[in-house]
Amino acid sequence: MDLSTDFMGMHLKNPLILSSGPLSGSGEMMMQALDAGFAAVVTETILNDIRPNVRPRLVKSGEGLQNIWLYTELTLEDWKREIAMVKEADGTLIANILAYSPSEMAFLARKVEGFGADAIELGISSPHGEGIEVIAANYDEMYELVQSVVDSVSIPVIVKLSSNVTNLSLVAQSAQKAGAQGLSAINTVRSILGVNLENQEPLLPTYGGYSGEPIRPIGLAAVATIKQSVELPVSGIGGIVDYTHLLEYIMLGAETCQLHTALLLHGYHIVPKILDSTRRWLEDHSFKNLGDVRGAALPKLKAFDELIYEPRIVRVKHDCPCEDCEQCISTCFYNAITKDKEGKIIVLPEKCNGCGLCISICPEDCFEMVLPIE
């Protein structure tokens, strides 16, 4: 099963790309990612000047991670060597760069192009360390930054976007108009992971970026919004841990996907697992390649006024094997679920309003939705 993907003219052996972050902080680390099976790597964000990172800067809760990591601590001169290492090994490398004026951004872009980068990703959407509004939220500023880079280099330019904006569709359109050849979304989401009750301190001492599984729904919505707004190829980012997540992004139109947090939390062994399981799923469903399912879910996203309002209600599909679970009873806020005299779970049709919550709550898949006449 061929998972190869064309992304902005780059032929990738599969759709998985290591996103920009601590694991792409050196040539050696990026080589490790390529060895694990990634088709390409995105460097840690490269700037003209170094901003030192604080310690600690990562904290985890559940499957979510907050970071207050800023950018690379290697100089631009160091990156010449790190990028060369990946290129010497024929790796595909996207250089993530950040600058604050169009001419400075163009300078950096020309530099990394000279170092051998295959593409550039503009890292202009970090939720921390920059303004309260991410740079990419300002359409005009972003337009100028993107245009100056596009005019200065001959390799493809990707703009990394954030969900921390009011109108992502306009942001994407502005990037396209400025000449970007691709988009990636989403960057981490501004967050405070928690507060230590004992010393009354936030877990990390400033606002940070949230990543990992909990942000996947936000990433999926962002990718869908972008794909329904512009024609550009998209690299979906956010919360990918297994093959189902990869396929979700692809079905919403993503050409490629990037991941990072799952590697920090689970290690590189998940990469071949994701790729093998994706291949198997496609084979089991008689698809020839990812192109067969790419964007398949997009047309099924409707406007509210296109939805059909059917008076469907829930009914019990099969008897519940659990004796004491009763999650459905306690969560049904219409009081439509109860037990009959024999202790069997039943739905009172006259009370059920068809919200559907019990279907996803029930661990035993006991419920289904039907029209009352069925």
Place this chain on the structure above:
Amino acid sequence: MANIRKVAQLAGVSVATVSRVLNHPERVSEKTKNRVLSIMEDIDFSPNALARGLNLRRTNTIALIIPDIQNPLYTEIARGVESIAHRNGNNLLLCNTEKDVAKEKSYVQMLIEKKIDGVILAYTGLKDEDFQEIINKEINLILCGMNSASMKISSVYSDFRQGSALAVQHLIKLGYKRIACITGSDRYIENREKVQGYIETMERAALEVPPHYLVHGDDDINSGYLSALKLQKIEQKPEAVFVCNDLMAIGAINAMQKAGFNVPEDIGVVGYDNIVMGSFIDPKLTTVSWPVYKMGILSARILLDEVNSKSEDVYTQSILLKPKLKIRKSCGHIDRVSEIFD
């Protein structure tokens, strides 16, 4: 062709190991290091040969000319230039003009005689004809702090009109109407631009600028102190003051506090430059930050690129670095989230 991959293959190690031998030899065993180095020698692999150009005419020395070695701003530029020069194996000559154009010209003559590879003029008092003389001697030239649109000279500069507009707009947004300005020495274009930005922003907001609201300082702490004393004597005292550099702002705050005025309660103050000292005074200084260190870095990078390029590959680069408002306490701003993010 000899490359890092070939070395790795012949030495039976990974590319990463070869890279470590070059960059972090302390992390590689002596045995592996020697094997890799001997293979490099065998196949004539020299990682830096191309980068350095090996031009025998080179002196591997560049120069930076600054107006005032006591001003932390220029030492930041020097720090940036030095870091890149050193990293690329170049020596740096630092020349301090004390804002004296004649001295600056004599330095340029000395550098020409020394046949240095390139020179960075920071906030220069020289003119186009002086630049031309340097270029005629085939010495690479970068202007740091100004953009010479009329000549094809690469430059790294900031927009001071925009920077002072950010400061004054911020004061206006906070509700101040009577806003004075302590200017720097008007011999320097950046100071003239800051004043221009102040006046334009006040006019756009339909706010008056009476002549006595423009007090002329001379860029140092003392002149800031004296300028603030002058402002205190004005009958209709200003509610806020935009000071064209942080050193003067620190002097001005000191004078106001000594005279019994509270900053920002009685008078709001915004400076310019974002020098380190500004965040250590009480109240912490709100200021306009512009990336001076980065200007040094970029000036040196462009200069060395030009020195190392074949002449036909050199193209003029003008890099504008944007100023940014750094909100702290001296302006009277209270919402904390702006301090964190802006």
